[in-house]
Amino acid sequence: MEAIAYVLLGCALMIVLGYLKRKYFDFDAQTASDYAEGEQIDLRTHLNGPIVCEGVIYGPTGRVTSRFVGDFEAEWNGNTGVMKEHFRYSDGTEQHREWRLTLGNDGRIRALADDVVGDGTGTQMGSAVQLNYKIRLPEDAGGHVLDTTDWMYLAPNGTIVNRSQFRKFGIKVAELVATMRRKDVA
Structure with a gap:
């Protein structure tokens, strides 16, 4: 009976340590x-x-599962913008997305x-942008809805480095790392 108590205590401790790591020392701890x-x-x-956008997607094991390039076109009218994205993946598939963005005067x-x-x-604050949303995968990818956190960091040359994590039930199932830069910037 005492051994079971130690196992349960060890499991509880690991859960608490995992929670503390994620909350204070992990990707999600940024503000x-x-x-x-x-x-x-x-x-x-x-x-x-x-x-132009270039990037990779990592699966749940940390290995690259896909590589991609994208051509975007973004237009702004005051604080309202539309960004059209066209992705080409290493397996030959293509994807289109259109973001409709609104910026508040408070960032x-x-x-x-x-x-x-x-x-x-x-x-958006300082040199970074943080965005949270739920994305629905295409039906051929299971149609799952994933909790997404995007962080975009401005590099000194104007390139934006994007790191995104995708979670299902709080468990990381994928991560994306990409760069975005204006086509007129070398």
């Missing part, structure tokens, strides 16, 4: 205020016009797309 200093990102400037972001369930919300 927009962590990046308040330095060059200021402005999506209306840094994600405007023709944009808040509202993001809508056809494969996003509800509204995406986020913040």
Whole structure:
């Protein structure tokens, strides 16, 4: 009986440590205020016009499951923008998405797309943008709805480095790392 108590105590301790790691020392522990200093990102400037995107997607084991390139076209009218994305994946498939973005004067972001369930919300502050949303995968990929957290970081040359994590029931099932840069920037 005493051995079972130690096993249960060990399991409880591991759960608590995992929670603390994720909450305070992991990807999800970041806040927009962590990046308040330095060059200021402005999506209306840094994600405007023709944009090229290159990246990889990691599966749940940490191995690359897909590589892609994308051509984006973003247009802004004041604080409202539309970004059309066309992705080409290493397996030959293609994907199109159109983001409809609204920026608040306080840095808040509202993001809508056809494969996003509800509204995406986020913040641009300092040199970073954080966006949270639920994305519905295509039916041929299971049609699952994943909780998504995007972090976009402005590099000194104007390139944006994007890191996204996708979770189902709180468990990370995929991660994306990509760069986005205006086509007129070498």
